[in-house]
Amino acid sequence: MGQFKANQLVDRLEAAAKARQATVARFRSRPSADDPIVLARQSARRAVIHAREVRINEREAARFAAEAQREAEALAEREQQEAERARQAAEKVVRQAALAAEQKAARDARFAARKARARR
Structure with a gap:
């Protein structure tokens, strides 16, 4: 089993302290909110957001x-179909009326022929 080396612990503690100090230094060196670079970056972000919107x-x-x-x-297609159906229905009514008139004329002709035969 190896010996316990106390300086490893000290080294780790020193490294952690240096890391904390570096983090604090980075935080303190950050530009303030009214810095022109920060303002330019914010306006660029706003422009990108606005363009996206x-x-x-x-x-x-x-x-x-x-x-x-x-x-x-x-809607135009439905209206056109309805107009076509209405036109077809009107044509059907006209055809039925013409057929009824033709049948009536044929019936009247047969009736007149029968009367003419009976008079002779």
């Missing part, structure tokens, strides 16, 4: 416009 809003507007366009096209 603008792009998001543009995408949403484009999506809403495309959705509205699809809905308008679907």
Whole structure:
């Protein structure tokens, strides 16, 4: 079994103390909030955030416009189909009326022919 070396503990404690001092020194050397570099960095961040929000809003507007366009096209298609159905229904009514008139004319002709035969 090896001997306990006390200076290893001291070395670790000194290293930890130096690390703490370096952290404190880094914290103290940080620029203040009113430093021009910090202000420039903040304004650059704000510009990036604003540009991102603008792009998001543009995408949403484009999506809403495309959705509205699809809905308008679907509505126009439904209206066109309804108009076509109405036209077909009107044509059917006209055909039925013409057929009924033709059948009535044929019936009247048969009736007139029967009357003419009976008079002879």
